[in-house]
Amino acid sequence: MPRQFFVGGNFKMNPVSQEQKRALVKALNEADIDPSVEVVIAPPSIYLLPLKDLLRKEIKVSAQNCYFKANGAFTGEISPAQLVDAEIPYVILGHSERRTLFHETSELVAQKTKSALEAGLSVILCVGETLEERESGKTAQVVEAQLKPVVAAVSEQDWAKIVVAYEPVWAIGTGKVATSAQAQQAHADTRKFLAQAVSSAVAENTRIIYGGSVTAANCKELSTQPDVDGFLVGGASLKPEFVQIINSKRA
Template sequence: MARQFFVGGNFKMNPATQADKLALAKVLNEAELDPATEVVISPPALYLIPLKEAIRKDIKVAAQNCYLKDSGAFTGEISPAQLADAQIPYVILGHSERRTIFHETSEIVAQKTRAALDKGLSVILCIGETLKEREAEETAKVCQAQLKAAVDVLKEGDWSKIVIAYEPVWAIGTGKVATPQQAQQAHVDIRSYLSKVVSSSVADSIRIIYGGSVSAANCKELSTLPDVDGFLVGGASLKPEFVQIVNSKKL
């Protein structure tokens, strides 16, 4: 089954100023982007609506997180209902920084995923192992455990609204990148697991993207892997080279 290539840009807690945000938008608005690739950029919550209004219509905008309730006394949080009302189509959930720094469990991530889907949002669901887990050859075990929490609360039809981002924690912001063989094997293992616990059709159709120091220098080779359906890009999404990454399938 043909899966549309997907490139997401996670700005994290950047840019620092409105001017920087507009400069990023200008680069993307003026770029020639591969129309066959779905492009989604994810700024801090403060910039979601202004960036949505400033960016060209063929680029979608994603929130970097949301809570599992639609409203209430949850200071500092943003709800899936609010994102849906603002017509923000995507939300990133389960990023390793949320799991490690903010101590979100896979069960919490799954509850957030359920809440986001219930409001019509699409989810970029992040999973991945630490260096210690990689060295212990536990990559598949860790990814499956992180996915199982979501499997337990989702119906088969829900998976059509999910993009899985495999992000080895040891490769995020470190300059280290999983070898093509490591990335491909991890994606194959994820697809195999979903085939067993959800369905073969979901496993074949779901997009599994790679995140972990993706750059203009390594995106072309990674994009040729049969089970890598795109990228979730961190630091490079703040630079002009993001355009090259978006266009990696047609270079």
């Protein structure tokens, strides 16, 4: 079976007002969206519940992060159990901003991933290299190092609920974007690693999506690559062009 195309929108710490939120919801609810694409948006946590109730049912919502404990004295954190209770189906884990700004290690990301899956969540698992690592030819090595703790922590069956988001750090929010050839190579290498580290079935079925300055201008070419199964979109997910990105596979 072909892998279902997946487009996620990571709003990060936007929108900053109720008015902006309502405008985004209206635009998404009225848009002509390809029904064959799985669409997931990740707003700030304060907007998760209202957006889940206001958005058309074809569009799912995701948390941008969660902790690995089910409950307890962890001020400011959200647990996987709370997200499941709130009927939030997805969580983004391992985003480069969490790794760099908040010093999350690959081992912590793996621990969070295991807890999220055990609670019943699906995970958008982010990996990617810095510009220095890319220029040193270490992209595949870096991605594998980020994935290995997850491989060790979860079962083969768990991978059915993981979407891997390859996001080169040098392309996030910079306006730079990996060429379609660069994206395809990184995705193919990641799929090869999953085949060796987990199984050929997991490698074949796991969706590997691209993130890093995806826009309406570059999404069409990227979407034609055989191992690019969709996108995780940052800034453009807050703009009208997000619909064009969702529909990038349409003829």
